[in-house]
Amino acid sequence: xxxxxxxxxxxxxxxxxxxxxxxxxxxxxxxxxxxxxxxxxxxxxxxxxxxxxxxxxxxxxxxxxxxxxxxxxxxxxxxxxxxxxxxxxxxxxxxxxxxxxxxxxxxxxxxxxxxxxxxxxxxxxxxxxxxxxxxxxxxxxxxxxxxxxxxxxxxxxxxxxxxxxxxxxxxxxxxxxxxxxxxxxxxxxxxxxxxxxxxxxxxxxxxxxxxxxxxxxxxxxxxxxxxxxxxxxxxxxxxxxxxxxxxxxxxxxxxxxxxxxxxxxxxxxxxxxxxxxxxxxxxxxxxxxxxxxxxxxxxxxxxxxxxxxxxxxxxxxxxxxxxxxxxxxxxxxxxxxxxxxxxxxxxxxxxxxxxxxxxxxxxxxxxxxxxxxxxxxxxxxxxxxxxxxxxxxxxxxxxxxxxxxxxxxxxxxxxxxxxxxxxxxxxxxxxxxxxxxxxxxxxxxxxxxxxxxxxxxxxxxxxxxxxxxxxxxxxxxxxxxxxxxxxxxxxxxxxxxxxxxxxxxxxxxxxxxxx
Amino acid sequence: xxxxxxxxxxxxxxxxxxxxxxxxxxxxxxxxxxxxxxxxxxxxxxxxxxxxxxxxxxxxxxxxxxxxxxxxxxxxxxxxxxxxxxxxxxxxxxxxxxxxxxxxxxxxxxxxxxxxxxxxxxxxxxxxxxxxxxxxxxxxxxxxxxxxxxxxxxxxxxxxxxxxxxxxxxxxxxxxxxxxxxxxxxxxxxxxxxxxxxxxxxxxxxxxxxxxxxxxxxxxxxxxxxxxxxxxxxxxxxxxxx
Numbered sequence: 001x002x003x004x005x006x007x008x009x010x011x012x013x014x015x016x017x018x019x020x021x022x023x024x025x026x027x028x029x030x031x032x033x034x035x036x037x038x039x040x041x042x043x044x045x046x047x048x049x050x051x052x053x054x055x056x057x058x059x060x061x062x063x064x065x066x067x068x069x070x071x072x073x074x075x076x077x078x079x080x081x082x083x084x085x086x087x088x089x090x091x092x093x094x095x096x097x098x099x100x101x102x103x104x105x106x107x108x109x110x111x112x113x114x115x116x117x118x119x120x121x122x123x124x125x126x127x128x129x130x131x132x133x134x135x136x137x138x139x140x141x142x143x144x145x146x147x148x149x150x151x152x153x154x155x156x157x158x159x160x161x162x163x164x165x166x167x168x169x170x171x172x173x174x175x176x177x178x179x180x181x182x183x184x185x186x187x188x189x190x191x192x193x194x195x196x197x198x199x200x201x202x203x204x205x206x207x208x209x210x211x212x213x214x215x216x217x218x219x220x221x222x223x224x225x226x227x228x229x230x231x232x233x234x235x236x237x238x239x240x241x242x243x244x245x246x247x248x249x250x251x252x253x254x255x256x257x258x259x260x261x262x263x264x265x266x267x268x269x270x271x272x273x274x275x276x277x278x279x280x281x282x283x284x285x286x287x288x289x290x291x292x293x294x295x296x297x298x299x300x301x302x303x304x305x306x307x308x309x310x311x312x313x314x315x316x317x318x319x320x321x322x323x324x325x326x327x328x329x330x331x332x333x334x335x336x337x338x339x340x341x342x343x344x345x346x347x348x349x350x351x352x353x354x355x356x357x358x359x360x361x362x363x364x365x366x367x368x369x370x371x372x373x374x375x376x377x378x379x380x381x382x383x384x385x386x387x388x389x390x391x392x393x394x395x396x397x398x399x400x401x402x403x404x405x406x407x408x409x410x411x412x413x414x415x416x417x418x419x420x421x422x423x424x425x426x427x428x429x430x431x432x433x434x435x436x437x438x439x440x441x442x443x444x445x446x447x448x449x450x451x452x453x454x455x456x457x458x459x460x461x462x463x464x465x466x467x468x469x470x471x472x473x474x475x476x477x478x479x480x481x482x483x484x485x486x487x488x489x490x491x492x493x494x495x496x497x498x499x500x501x502x503x504x505x506x507x508x509x510x511x512x513x514x515x
Numbered sequence: 516x517x518x519x520x521x522x523x524x525x526x527x528x529x530x531x532x533x534x535x536x537x538x539x540x541x542x543x544x545x546x547x548x549x550x551x552x553x554x555x556x557x558x559x560x561x562x563x564x565x566x567x568x569x570x571x572x573x574x575x576x577x578x579x580x581x582x583x584x585x586x587x588x589x590x591x592x593x594x595x596x597x598x599x600x601x602x603x604x605x606x607x608x609x610x611x612x613x614x615x616x617x618x619x620x621x622x623x624x625x626x627x628x629x630x631x632x633x634x635x636x637x638x639x640x641x642x643x644x645x646x647x648x649x650x651x652x653x654x655x656x657x658x659x660x661x662x663x664x665x666x667x668x669x670x671x672x673x674x675x676x677x678x679x680x681x682x683x684x685x686x687x688x689x690x691x692x693x694x695x696x697x698x699x700x701x702x703x704x705x706x707x708x709x710x711x712x713x714x715x716x717x718x719x720x721x722x723x724x725x726x727x728x729x730x731x732x733x734x735x736x737x738x739x740x741x742x743x744x745x746x747x748x749x750x751x752x753x754x755x756x757x
Binding site for chain 1: 545546547548549550551552553554555556557558559560563564567568570571572630631633634635637639712713714716717720722724725726728730731732733734735736
């Protein structure tokens with residue numbers, strides 16, 4: 001057993017309001033530079049939608065991730081031979097137009113234009129060429145289902161749905177969407193690391209953060225192809241690839257990453273989990289229930305044996321303690337209500353998502369079709385009260401089957417098509433609400449509440465705990481960051497006495513483009 | 516003319532090799548961040564295919580052909596002993612030369628006409644592409660006009676190149692060679708000279724090591740096994756894992 005710790009995250013999608021504050025916090029700190037303007041290490045997508053870069057989930061186009069090859073797995077679009085063969089021209093590389101051309105406006109024209117008959121305008125200019133451009137797309141062009149025919153209907157996850165189900169999703173009165181914030185998954189079996197010909201990308205042993213060594217990267221661009229989440233970006237100006245660094249300078253100082261800290265919906269949780277690194281390859285190549293296999297690899301930090309093995313392997317006591325308090329462990333393992341994004345890419349992503357209950361849970365039904373038609377305002381055609389937007393719990397689990405949002409769609413995102421698994425999570429989330437309603441409002445009788453809890457194999461205490469961590473959790477409950485032991489980390493960079501009297505640590509060479 | 520030949524075939528090679536050696540080592544150690552192939556595929560991916568792929572593959576094969584003729588002249592002469600084999604070698608190399616030439620033409624065309632690529636083009640890129648263009652053109656001219664190059668390179672030029680490395684330059688043969696061949700040789704040394712000042716450094720870091728490294732890479736601050744072993748002697752620098 002080779003026990004390591006991994007900094008891991010949970011995103012509670014029910015709470016995400018799609019405000020993009022996380023994206024802006026990240027952009028302001030890390031990617032507000034030449035060559036990185038188009039990068040969004042953190043971005044928020046509307047689902048259904050094509051996302052950023054366009055259709056990133058469609059590995060038929062981008063060839064990202066791993067694919068099963070007999071008993072083992074191999075990289076789909078990169079790898080030793082494919083990578084070196086395609087090194088002069090990578091056929092699956094997303095190009096700038098798959099993201100968007102970054103732009104600014106010529107604001108000075110507004111005040112410096114000569115006097116004339118026309119009002120001066122600030123024309124958009126490309127941040128790459130400096131020439132005026134027509135803005136065709138942006139990083140969140142499909143926000144809130146805007147431009148649905150072009151974006152939402154092109155969502156690769158809709159392929160698992162029948163044409164009828166697909167049409168039903170886009171009927172105006174049934175339309176629903178939710179937000180999906182995405183950062184680098186800091187996978188256990190990262191495809192970007194495996195694809196890098198230079199060996200510039202590595203996973204940190206202590207906390208599992210995946211980083212690109214900027215001095216070793218040679219712009220072979222294979223990581224951009226290999227990452228199925230398209231979270232490795234090519235800096236066109238410096239000729240180096242860059243990716244989310246999980247704000248490791250902040251993490252090491254005990255601060256939450258910028259995206260997490262700034263989240264206004266408080267949807268994000270961060271903590272460490274212990275896992276068995278010996279099993280990574282076996283699990284990544286496993287058959288059957290990929291989600292369950294991945295969860296099996298995550299170890300119980302309260303188990304005496306595991307604590308002993310972890311200590312023997314050099315995991316610090318403070319890290320084990322953090323793993324015991326980890327909110328992520330609770331969501332993912334104890335309660336089983338958080339799922340990984342696209343487990344079928346086989347990178348073992350370590351970001352987990354609590355699937356949204358709404359709009360999934362609300363179902364609409366027509367009470368009386370005839371009465372409805374008569375009452376319909378012939379001009380405004382609004383829907384009146386005869387349409388029932390049903391969020392009630394009359395039929396306890398019936399509404400799970402009548403959801404506005406097809407379970408197939410959710411399953412294609414989170415469980416490799418296993419609808420039962422998503423339904424199970426949804427039922428658990430509902431059970432917590434029913435239990436709390438019974439407790440606080442009191443209009444649900446206790447027999448029903450007990451049935452709901454037993455159906456979902458939960459105790460009342462567990463439901464209360466889920467409720468607490470979902471709704472009331474304080475900052476320190478949501479972010480359990482173990483000490484980074486900088487006394488060790490420091491010497492990774494430089495030997496302190498060597499740098500005595502010098503200007504500082506880290507980059508002593510300006511990160512500018514080569515000759 | 517002796518001074519010119521002395522300059523082109525004795526001084527220039529030594530200057531070029533010295534600058535190449537010191538320049539690349541200095542650049543690798545001092546400005547590691549600037550070691551990059553500076554790919555522009557991200558900005559323009561379609562036209563690149565028609566330039567980059569033919570150019571790179573053929574120039575690599577041609578480079579190794581030149582290297583073989585330089586290092587193993589006897590092998591080349593033995594191969595060329597039969598006229599048919601000589602013809603195969605010469606014709607295939609000439610085709611490769613044309614492929615590289617056309618590929619490079621596409622690359623120059625793409626670099627100068629695509630506005631996005633122009634945004635990341637330095638004057639050194641254009642100078643380098645111009646020199647390579649002339650060099651391949653001269654190479655094709657030599658191959659066409661002074662047959663059979665593979666044989667006389669092995670028998671006449673290889674001793675000259677070796678004499679440079681033996682620090683005893685013998686330039687009689689190159690001094691007597693036709694102008695085109697002389698230019699081709701001199702320009703080759705100019706290209707060697709330019710390596711540390713251009714993006715050509717990327718060919719020195721071609722990632723062959725990828726073939727025998729494991730796919731996954733994990734790095735630790737310290738080698739935790741060693742640091743915890745009481746038998747590990749104390750050192751100024753703690754034992755690193757990678």
